[in-house]
Amino acid sequence: MAGIDILASAMTGANAAFLADLYARWVDQPDSVDPSFQELFAALNDDARAVVQNATGASWAPRPRGGFAPEPEAPKADPKKGGKPAAAPAADPAAARQQVLDSIRALMLIRAYRVRGHLEAQLDPLHLTQPKAHPELDPKTYGFTDADLDRPIFIDRVLGKEQATLREIITICRASYCGSIGVEFMHIQDPEQKSWIQQKIEGAPWAQAFDAAGKRKILQQLTEAEGFEAFCARKYVGTKRFGLEGGEVTIPAVQTVIETAADAGVNEIVIGMAHRGRLNTLVNVVKKPFTRVFAEFKGVSANPDDVQGSGDVKYHLGTSTDLEINGRQVHLSLQPNPSHLEVVDPVVVGKVRARQDMAGDTKGRRSVMGILLHGDAAFAGQGVVYETLAMSQLIGYRTGGTVHVVTNNQIGFTTVPAHAYSGLYCTDVAKSVQAPILHVNGDDPEAVVFCARMAAEYRMKFGADIVLDVVCYRRHGHNETDEPAFTQPIMYARIKETKTTRTLYAERLAQSGAVPAADSKSMLEAFNAQLEDAYQAAQTFKPNKADWLEGHWSGLKAAGSSEEEKEDGTAVALDTLREVGAALSRVPEGFNANSKIVRQLEAKKNAIESGEGIDWATGEALAFGSLLVEGHRIRLSGEDVQRGTFSHRHAVLVDQQSQAEYMPLNNIRDGQARMEAFNSLLSEMGVLGFDYGYTLADPNTLTLWEGQFGDFANGAQVVIDQFIASAETKWLRMSGLVMLLPHGYEGQGPEHSSARLERYLQLCAENNMAVCNFTTPANYFHALRRQLKRNYRKPLIVMTPKSLLRHKLAVSSLADFAPGSTFQTVIPEVDAIAAPDQVKRVVICTGKVYYDLLQERRDKKLNEVAIIRLEQMYPFPKNTLARVLGEYKNAEIIWCQEEPENMGAWTFVDRRIEKVLKDLGVKSKRPVYVGREEAASPATGSAKVHQQQQEALVREALGLS
CATH class of the missing domain: 3.40.50.12470 (Rossmann fold)
Structure with a gap:
């Protein structure tokens, strides 16, 4: 508080200009002012200009070095107030001093809400823990008392007001930062980005963001998300599907991101996610037919009969489609992903980058966008999340920003947050790239959709990553056969008595008259009927087309198809x-x-x-x-x-x-x-x-x-x-x-x-x-x-x-390299040695050791030893190798490698070479191993020992020892 007291005591009428000059000097050279002022100005960097303007009646003109110089200016008429002059600063020195003191204290309080307000936000739909009051959000911390609550304070259009009572300021701050949305953004260094977020958040505009049609749309999306999960639970009891129950609001959030981005000009969106909620995303976002998914539940392969391949479980699969969104065609693709949850993250952004490059969108990178859906435990625990974030603004890897949506179940399998991450939130790692983080209560669908829209707008405006942390819960265990009460009895007792998000929202809309209860019920019944029709059709469904090699892949051979494999020549004129x-x-x-x-x-x-x-x-x-x-x-x-x-x-x-x-x-x-x-x-x-x-x-x-x-x-x-x-x-x-x-x-x-x-x-x-x-x-x-x-x-x-x-x-x-040359899977002997039937030993090797063998053979003039190079080990060139080895009917066959016996190619080529020799009917029936002995470490750390080992294996391979 030392800086405030010094500033307040300095703010007499005669010293107003002194304060203005002091601030200007601090902007130019922070070390040029008293340390207490440095601390104050640093804390109020975004708002100090407005405070000083209030106190001095001065506006500010930019200096060449980025500071501001005072420029006297008379109060101007405010057209919003009938042309009357805006409120002027007090002329009396004592009153001016009080105004400055009030303004600075209020601005520090406002700034505290911007920095710390999320700590008191109502984010948990289960209400298992209540946010603790944070002292920085208490007006008493800044010297205010209850008697000050209704006194006007000049804040110069901060929070959208020119002046307000302390009570009004606190009400606006709590509505903006301590309600269903908690925002972390003050770690961002770019003032434009921070200002944009403040304008979007302050005043809690999401409370009036949706008309009746908008609310009905959200309810419809929730109905489809919840209805799909409930239908699957009834029809496929005990089947693993990693359902989204408890986090269904993720679906309208993702749909909103897509629609907002499409309206802003995005032509293609690539989605990556783990398994939880994947089936719901497939059908409700990427529009994979319900019939196809239900057929996969009953065991029908995802691939047509004429396409080979092992396939995968349904909650790892992806798909793609073209959708018309508000009159624009947008291509959506959901990438397949294994249970290594976050490993798909860099794959998605790499694909986005490629599509942008192909479209020539190498400057703004706005035409194609990635959406990554994360679980809370995985976002905090998997290092590849940070690696992906770290690439986001690098010249060779940037994609114009990714929208990250965290379906925050507040638990990972059986691991609670206290054991899952060291920071305050699962999303803390995103601060490393100055990404804003929007925490939002998953049981407030309108707040979630508002934040989803804001996330897409931020990405499109600033070309940077943003995180939407949807705090929800997981209604069942890790999968549908798991019993979560074994390890989290209190959480799951609360979940059992908690109404679903859709139920709560439908009740709220019915109470407000936006969507009558009868309409909500009809909406659910109609969707269930649609699912039932798809379920019946799935009984006879068979996939008839593999569309993986369309578009940019057209003309290429399908995996496992009977089409002939072709290869154009690789030689060049x-x-x-x-x-x-x-x-x-x-x-x-x-x-x-x-x-x-x-x-x-x-x-x-x-x-x-x-x-x-x-x-x-x-x-x-x-x-x-x-x-x-x-x-x-x-x-x-x-x-x-x-x-x-x-x-x-x-x-x-x-x-x-x-x-x-x-x-x-x-x-x-x-x-x-x-x-x-x-x-x-x-x-x-x-x-x-x-x-x-x-x-x-x-x-x-x-x-x-x-x-x-x-x-x-x-x-x-x-x-x-x-x-x-x-x-x-x-x-x-x-x-x-x-x-x-x-x-x-x-x-x-x-x-x-x-x-x-x-x-x-x-x-x-x-x-x-x-x-x-x-x-x-x-x-x-x-x-x-x-x-x-x-x-x-x-x-x-x-x-x-x-x-x-x-x-x-x-x-x-x-x-x-020229015409007549080609790739060689096997390179036969190149020196003029003895005739093949006179060769006593054939050494097969691969890579660098060949030149060690070749030099030693030439030095020792070993004309009865041939050296063959296996250039491609897989696909194993058995026919080519057979043609080369077939000449050496009387030779012993050696496999030589530098690596230890339990490493390198030996265990792979051993039986394959043996089969070639057996089919040839030559004297040698199987290869003999020559190389380093088995070892736990790939190589010795001693150069001297290495050289001794290398010389020994070369001599042994050539028959010199």
């Missing part, structure tokens, strides 16, 4: 290769490239011109460039991908004096497609999920995610397991995502050696993805181009090299 190569080494005039990079560019130029010695990075760039000139966009993201972890790529050049950026691949020719390379935030799960989502929306852009080191993908394992490896068979969702995972044993320790090749191979089945470990730049080139040259899409997992990036033998000639 020599002229095009040289054109791309010339662009790679070309730097604009006046661009100050780093001298070391200039030497690298010159080396690329020489390699292209000579046609020899093309390294890994150049081979990759040739693949990118050739696709760009063919009209395909490229998106590459991950940690430090522009330069490349190993300083090999340099896709983006940086001017050493101006920091300006230049991308050679975007300057090949006029009319080409564009490449984007984004250094991501230090996230694996979020970014990989985002880029996977991008591929779901755009099958014609080559999308790549690169791990800084291959094993960093460990942090994204859920995305790999639940989406990349299995989404096609579960949900008929294809993806052409490329994962680049640096892999190879160079003595750098356990965390910088293995990309965990074995994990990807373990996930392989049903031709779900390709897993490769290439040894030549040309083969990498063909594999990248192959991603877009097929009539279907599959993920590609690549164990990319580290030391081979600059290895003198790991190079290709230009002819290896």
Whole structure:
């Protein structure tokens, strides 16, 4: 209170100008005023200008540095008050002092409500806990007494008033911030955003926001939400459906977000959510036919009979549709999602970003929007929520804002909030990106719908995330077979005696006369009749169409269909290769490239011109460039991908004096497609999920995610397991995502050696993805181009090299990229050694160890040992391998790998190679393992021990020990 007292004592008539100048100086340079004034002005930053204006009669003109200078001005006529002058400040010094003191105290109280009002908001529909009175919201804290309640206070149009009694101020503040809605927004730094929210909230406008038609619409939506759950509970007793009972108001909230966004120009909305309430959202929001859902309840597959795949439980499935909303066509899609609740979040925003890019909406990013529905425990507990929020304003990942709707059941399975999160609310993590948070009582549907509309408007205006926290409850257990009273007896005793949200709202509307009770009853009966008709039709329903490959996916082969798989050639004309190569080494005039990079560019130029010695990075760039000139966009993201972890790529050049950026691949020719390379935030799960989502929306852009080191993908394992490896068979969702995972044993320790090749191979089945470990730049080139040259899409997992990036033998000639070349799943022996029937040993390997074996064999002149490279491990190239091995009828077959025996490819290829050998009828019946011994850690941390192990396995594989 020291600052207030000093300010009040200073506010005599003679010192008003002093205060004005003091504030102006504080704005320019905070440290230039007394610390007590610093504290006061900082606390009142948004409102101090109005206080000083009241006290001094001065308006404010902006200074160049952003401060304000006093500018005397006579009181003006107020047209709203019949042209009479607005209230002027008191002339008497004592009265002026009291006015200033009252105004500052009132403004501090108002600001306290803006900051802390949510703590006393009536948010819990179960009334299990009552908000405690917060001292900052007590007027006595600011020196007021009961005698001051009816005294006018000048507040200069704050709260929409020029002056008001203290009682009126408190009434408005409590209605605005302590009713059914509690708002957290004062953590936002942008004054425009804060001002916008204040204008929307103050005065509690939701109380008069809906006419009779609007209220009837909300009741209808609640009727459909509650009616669907009740119908399913009657017809499918004991069946898991993860119903929305207790949180049905989520449905009108989401519908309102969609309608508001559509009215503001959104053409497409992508929705992601966990399983609770998914069936309700599918039928009432995304309009999946009731008949189809009821058929799935009785066991009918979601897919037509001619479409293969495992399918999934109904509360994981998604769908899409086109709806007409207020005269506009809007495409809605609900993404399928496993029980790893929040993992769908980055997938949704990645898909939104892709759709915006495809539409050319790269500035405002308002044409496509994401809606994410969360549970309270998951929003607080799952780290991918923060990773998704953290991407929201980053240049390579922003989407113009996402609307987050939290269906806050106040419990997670059996875990109460005290055990579920450390903060005050489950939504606290959203403050990290300055997102406003609207907490609202789920039993006040009009307040919920008002907030939903406000959330969509905020997103459309500011292009930023916003959170709607609908505080409700879960009427049953975690699923319909669970008994929640085992662990929460008091909560569920209260729920048992609590009327449903629809019942309460219908009673309120009947009492007000907005919707008579008879109309409400008829509304429910009509909806139940509609459901009954759909239920009867479901008895004979069969899906007759798979629509997953329509729209942007038309022309591609359906998953599991009998249509022939086709692949266009991946080779590129020599002229095009040289054109791309010339662009790679070309730097604009006046661009100050780093001298070391200039030497690298010159080396690329020489390699292209000579046609020899093309390294890994150049081979990759040739693949990118050739696709760009063919009209395909490229998106590459991950940690430090522009330069490349190993300083090999340099896709983006940086001017050493101006920091300006230049991308050679975007300057090949006029009319080409564009490449984007984004250094991501230090996230694996979020970014990989985002880029996977991008591929779901755009099958014609080559999308790549690169791990800084291959094993960093460990942090994204859920995305790999639940989406990349299995989404096609579960949900008929294809993806052409490329994962680049640096892999190879160079003595750098356990965390910088293995990309965990074995994990990807373990996930392989049903031709779900390709897993490769290439040894030549040309083969990498063909594999990248192959991603877009097929009539279907599959993920590609690549164990990319580290030391081979600059290895003198790991190079290709230009002819290896040109017409006549192609991708090789197996590379046979390349040296002139003994005739095949004279070869005593064949070593099969993959990746970097090949060059160790090759060098040692050449050094020792071992002409009776052949080395074969398995470039693609899955789909396993049994026919090609059989043709290569068939020549060596008398040889012993060795499998050599760098990884320990329990890791790498050995356990995957062992029986497959054995089957090839058995079918060939050659002397060797099964391969012999050579590599490191079984180990818990991927590699040793000692460079010396590593070298000893490496030399030993190479010598053993070649028969030298």
